[in-house]
Amino acid sequence: MPFIPNTDSDRSRMLAVIGKPSVExxxxxxxxxxxxxxxxxPPALSEMEILREIEALAAKNLSSSTCAWFLGAGxxxxxxxxxxxxxxSRGEFLSAYTPYQPEVSQGTLQxxxxxxxxxxxxxxxxxxxxxxxxxxxxxxxxxxxxxxNAPGRETVVLPAALHPEYKEVIRTYLEPLDVKIREYAGxxxxxxxxxxxxxxxxxxxxxxxxxxxxxLSGVADAVHAAGALLVVHADPILLGLFKSPGELGADIVTxxxxxxxxxxxxxGPFLGMMGAASKYVRKxxxxxxxxASDAEGRRGFVLTLSAREQHIRREKALSNICSNQGLVxxxxxxxxxxxxxxxxxxxxxxxxxxxxxAAAEIAKLPGFSVTKDIFxxxxxxxxxxxxxxxxxxxxxxxxxxxxxxxxxxxxxxHELLVCVTEMNTKEQIDLLAASLKEASK
Amino acid sequence: MNLRPExxxxxxxxxxxxxxxxxxxxxPETALPEGLLRDDLPLPEIDELTAVxxxxxxxxxxxxxxxxxxPLGSCTMKYNPKxxxxxxxxxxxxxxxxxxxxxxxxxxxELMYRLQAMLVEIGGFxxxxxxxxxxxxxxxxxxxxxxxWHRDRGDLKRVKMLIPDSAHGTNPATCSMVGFExxxxxxxxxxGVDLAALAAALDDTVAGIMITNPSTLGLFERxxxxxxxxxxxxxxxxxxxxxxxxxxxxxxxxxDAGIDxxxxxxxxxxxTPHGGGGPGSxxxxxxxxxxxxxxxxxxxxxxxxxDMAMPKAGIGRLKAFHGNFGVLVRAYTYIRMLGAPGLRxxxxxxxxxxxxxxxxxxxxxxxxxxxxxxxxxxxxxxxVEGVHTLDIAKRLIDYGFHPPTxxxxxxxxxxxxxxxxxxxxxxxxxxxxxxxxxxAEEARTxxxxxxxxxxxxxxxxxxxxxxxxxxxxxxxx
Ligand SMILES: Cc1ncc(COP(=O)(O)O)c(C=O)c1O
Numbered sequence: 001m002p003f004i005p006n007t008d009s010d011r012s013r014m015l016a017v018i019g020k021p022s023v024e025x026x027x028x029x030x031x032x033x034x035x036x037x038x039x040x041x042p043p044a045l046s047e048m049e050i051l052r053e054i055e056a057l058a059a060k061n062l063s064s065s066t067c068a069w070f071l072g073a074g075x076x077x078x079x080x081x082x083x084x085x086x087x088x089s090r091g092e093f094l095s096a097y098t099p100y101q102p103e104v105s106q107g108t109l110q111x112x113x114x115x116x117x118x119x120x121x122x123x124x125x126x127x128x129x130x131x132x133x134x135x136x137x138x139x140x141x142x143x144x145x146x147x148x149n150a151p152g153r154e155t156v157v158l159p160a161a162l163h164p165e166y167k168e169v170i171r172t173y174l175e176p177l178d179v180k181i182r183e184y185a186g187x188x189x190x191x192x193x194x195x196x197x198x199x200x201x202x203x204x205x206x207x208x209x210x211x212x213x214x215x216l217s218g219v220a221d222a223v224h225a226a227g228a229l230l231v232v233h234a235d236p237i238l239l240g241l242f243k244s245p246g247e248l249g250a251d252i253v254t255x256x257x258x259x260x261x262x263x264x265x266x267x268g269p270f271l272g273m274m275g276a277a278s279k280y281v282r283k284x285x286x287x288x289x290x291x292a293s294d295a296e297g298r299r300g301f302v303l304t305l306s307a308r309e310q311h312i313r314r315e316k317a318l319s320n321i322c323s324n325q326g327l328v329x330x331x332x333x334x335x336x337x338x339x340x341x342x343x344x345x346x347x348x349x350x351x352x353x354x355x356x357x358a359a360a361e362i363a364k365l366p367g368f369s370v371t372k373d374i375f376x377x378x379x380x381x382x383x384x385x386x387x388x389x390x391x392x393x394x395x396x397x398x399x400x401x402x403x404x405x406x407x408x409x410x411x412x413x414h415e416l417l418v419c420v421t422e423m424n425t426k427e428q429i430d431l432l433a434a435s436l437k438e439a440s441k
Numbered sequence: 442m443n444l445r446p447e448x449x450x451x452x453x454x455x456x457x458x459x460x461x462x463x464x465x466x467x468x469p470e471t472a473l474p475e476g477l478l479r480d481d482l483p484l485p486e487i488d489e490l491t492a493v494x495x496x497x498x499x500x501x502x503x504x505x506x507x508x509x510x511x512p513l514g515s516c517t518m519k520y521n522p523k524x525x526x527x528x529x530x531x532x533x534x535x536x537x538x539x540x541x542x543x544x545x546x547x548x549x550x551e552l553m554y555r556l557q558a559m560l561v562e563i564g565g566f567x568x569x570x571x572x573x574x575x576x577x578x579x580x581x582x583x584x585x586x587x588x589x590w591h592r593d594r595g596d597l598k599r600v601k602m603l604i605p606d607s608a609h610g611t612n613p614a615t616c617s618m619v620g621f622e623x624x625x626x627x628x629x630x631x632x633g634v635d636l637a638a639l640a641a642a643l644d645d646t647v648a649g650i651m652i653t654n655p656s657t658l659g660l661f662e663r664x665x666x667x668x669x670x671x672x673x674x675x676x677x678x679x680x681x682x683x684x685x686x687x688x689x690x691x692x693x694x695x696x697d698a699g700i701d702x703x704x705x706x707x708x709x710x711x712x713t714p715h716g717g718g719g720p721g722s723x724x725x726x727x728x729x730x731x732x733x734x735x736x737x738x739x740x741x742x743x744x745x746x747x748d749m750a751m752p753k754a755g756i757g758r759l760k761a762f763h764g765n766f767g768v769l770v771r772a773y774t775y776i777r778m779l780g781a782p783g784l785r786x787x788x789x790x791x792x793x794x795x796x797x798x799x800x801x802x803x804x805x806x807x808x809x810x811x812x813x814x815x816x817x818x819x820x821x822x823x824x825v826e827g828v829h830t831l832d833i834a835k836r837l838i839d840y841g842f843h844p845p846t847x848x849x850x851x852x853x854x855x856x857x858x859x860x861x862x863x864x865x866x867x868x869x870x871x872x873x874x875x876x877x878x879x880x881a882e883e884a885r886t887x888x889x890x891x892x893x894x895x896x897x898x899x900x901x902x903x904x905x906x907x908x909x910x911x912x913x914x915x916x917x918x
Binding site: 001002003004005006010011013014015017018019020023026027028029030031034035036037038039040041042043044045046047050051053054055056057058059060061062063064065069071073074075077079081083085086087089090091092093094095096097098099100101102103104105106107108110111112113114116117118120121122126127128130131133134135136137144163165166168169171172173175176177213215239240241242243244247256263264265266267268269270278281287288289290291292293294295296298299300301302304305306307309310311312313314315316317319320321322323324325326327328329330334336337338339340341342343344345346347349350352353354356357360374391392395400403407422425426429 | 442446447449450451454457458459460461463464466467468469470471473474476477478479482483484485486487489492493495496497499500501502503504505506507508509511513516518519520521522524526527528530531532533534535536537538539540541542544545546547548549551552559562563565574575576577578580581585588609610611613614615616617618619620623660661663665666689691692693694697698708712714715716717718719720721723736756757758759760761762763764765766767768770773774776777778779780781782783784785786787789790792793794796797799800801812813834835838843844846849863864865866867895898899900901902903904905907908909912913914915916
């Protein structure tokens with residue numbers, strides 16, 4: 001077997017050193033009647049055979065590389081510079097563990113530090129952690145952090161227009177605790193103005209699930225005046241153009257970072273981003289890299305503030321998180337360094353212009369109407385016929401028009417959430433408009 | 442290993458540079474919303490080649506499985522076959538979307554469905570959910586399931602979880618996340634769960650036990666059936682921490698011994714790369730009692746079509762979308778390449794390799810629990826006055842080996858937890874044993890060599906205390 005190298009003759013020599021008669025005799029502690037179950041598994045395949053089989057499976061999925069793609073809703077089709085996967089797939093990064101031995105993990109540790117620095121710049125906060133499982137769990141942990149910060153304040157206030165799957169995750173995380181969830185329908189500013197003293201935090205989605213970009217100026221002051229924390233969950237690509245949550249006074253920031261150099265991958269692995277104003281850093285869960293020096297004064301990096309974590313504090317830890325999304329974070333790090341100041345702004349501008357062109361074209365179609373709210377790359381369209389039927393018809397012809405909201409809200413049958421990124425050409429947008437028109441006849 | 446200091450990306454920056462070319466807009470432009478825009482985006486400005494060199498050089502500052510032996514106990518640092526990577530990076534996976542809908546995702550759903558079935562079979566369970574993104578996330582799933590099972594029976598007073606003192610830190614931390622109190626159960630002289638202490642702790646406030654088998658001591662829990670029965674008889678349920686499944690694939694199925702729910706670390710046993718911290722997959726499988734309580738959605742098959750569905754009494758969602766899908770493709774590929782005989786050979790070899798290493802060094806590196814080990818063993822590094830496990834670990838780096846896990850499990854003083862895995866040759870194990878023995882000699886004759894180690898790395902030991910006292914967590918210009 002190519003990756004179990006020791007041969008039967010190696011085995012005999014090793015057993016002689018151990019002083020055991022057989023490999024089976026190494027398993028004497030296992031209850032005999034339970035030993036060696038017959039496993040009903042498909043027969044082993046060679047590499048060539050398994051790759052052939054998997055290629056056939058992979059080919060059965062709708063692909064953004066062959067379709068005009070306008071579906072987002074939490075997983076985004078953005079451009080990934082070739083160097084990002086080329087470098088992140090180097091074995092030295094790919095096959096290393098969590099950097100517990102800093103002297104032989106400076107590559108990973110410096111990359112985490114650089115990621116924290118660049119993500120911190122993007123979000124306008126000093127302290128970022130090294131990742132959570134995804135945007136939903138990052139937000140759930142942020143809400144838990146806010147609740148811990150204000151014992152006695154038992155409500156967390158979420159936007160009604162938060163990604164429905166994120167709401168489900170937050171419900172799962174909060175269910176066993178004495179924390180209640182309240183939702184607000186209007187703007188974050190209106191919700192902030194009417195916070196009551198039971199609120200531990202207000203969450204603002206930037207943009208919200210329906211694509212609206214709310215003006216968050218003044219929100220932080222109102223939230224703080226009510227004694228609560230402001231949590232902003234943002235699209236990192238939007239932050240290439242729009243004011244950062246930190247600049248707007250957010251205490252905790254979270255994001256889904258997939259858009260930063262990671263493929264859609266059927267929804268995972270993704271990147272949970274979390275950061276906080278520096279005064280809250282010791283209350284923030286997750287691994288954090290920090291700068292350090294050795295006895296000769298050379299700069300290096302270590303995992304730090306670990307007194308917050310499970311391996312040190314066990315039941316008193318801030319979270320149980322251990323393995324995170326290291327490699328996905330590394331891709332985001334390489335992406336941010338490569339695009340940099342000018343490139344990320346340009347990506348964001350392309351999304352803005354193309355999305356607004358698409359919205360204008362769709363608004364011209366008979367029976368269709370488009371949101372009047374400020375949006376960035378994703379916007380809500382009212383359709384003259386059920387959006388799911390449009391979706392099915394168009395997707396079969398490789399124009400994936402967006403997310404029919406009836407997927408999450410069965411009664412919202414005539415609404416389509418359309419996402420346009422820098423990857424969509426004018427030709428594709430025109431094709432979308434023409435196809436929508438035809439499908440609604 | 443690259444020893445030269447590498448500047449930060451920010452320190453390589455020069456105004457006006459960019460590492461990626463983007464097209465000009467091909468649509469009429471729309472005015473930007475002035476009042477909402479940021480003034481400055483303080484990111485580095487570097488060209489493509491500078492970025493490539495920078496990150497390539499950083500990679501060369503890591504020890505990794507692809508470059509060194511990496512016997513990090515409890516982490517199963519086995520070789521990650523390149524076929525896994527080829528399979529996971531197919532465009533049909535990378536470019537497909539979690540909300541495309543079942544009709545348009547039949548390949549992804551079929552793979553998940555088949556993987557669930559294979560893992561259920563390997564573990565001896567009834568159903569599985571691929572939602573959890575890592576082991577700790579799987580623990581959260583399992584403990585929430587146990588909690589809900591009791592509550593659905595109207596039993597609200599079960600708020601304690603029993604945890605052996607050898608357990609990983611994620612076990613007690615998980616209990617705190619769901620508001621459970623943890624009760625530590627001591628180990629007996631043989632390194633197993635102390636049955637008398639367990640019996641004494643069991644009452645009608647106990648929700649269950651979290652048990653790791655083989656334990657973090659690398660020992661198989663001989664009383665596993667007895668423990669499960671004691672806990673079940675007292676009305677509790679049994680959680681299995683499956684981090685150490687690598688010792689027993691094809692040899693023992695935890696579900697057969699009464700484990701009600703278990704997480705599998707696909708990033709350990711099933712060879713998906715650890716990526717310098719993740720992503721992993723901590724999928725959970727459950728037996729009869731808890732199958733309906735799994736987190737969802739899970740892949741199902743109806744009339745020959747694949748779809749997603751929420752389990753009947755499930756605890757809900759643990760993350761957006763469908764788990765760490767790319768990790769699932771890798772684990773699927775790996776299991777299909779091994780088949781049942783390969784899985785058995787894997788565990789046998791992992792255990793053989795660990796026992797071989799143990800036999801070669803145990804006369805010098807004492808063990809607290811001497812019986813035959815499974816896939817790993819825990820030695821002690823305190824056999825020379827003034828020399829510590831940390832020093833031995835750092836000196837191993839000079840010999841070109843990644844250190845074992847150190848100071849864990851907590852119940853073994855000066856622990857050195859060594860897990861060779863099945864993918865190493867006898868020659869590598871010999872070289873590692875020789876290095877350990879040589880270092881033991883040096884500890885007596887030239888302890889300074891150990892205290893000042895490592896000597897072959899870009900930095901020496903870093904002052905972690907100072908780093909935590911005045912944290913610098915980002916570049917400050
Ligand atoms: C015994 C044990 N349990 C649980 C975990 C947690 O797994 P993860 O890091 O995937 O969350 C680990 C991993 O280090 C472990 O070794």
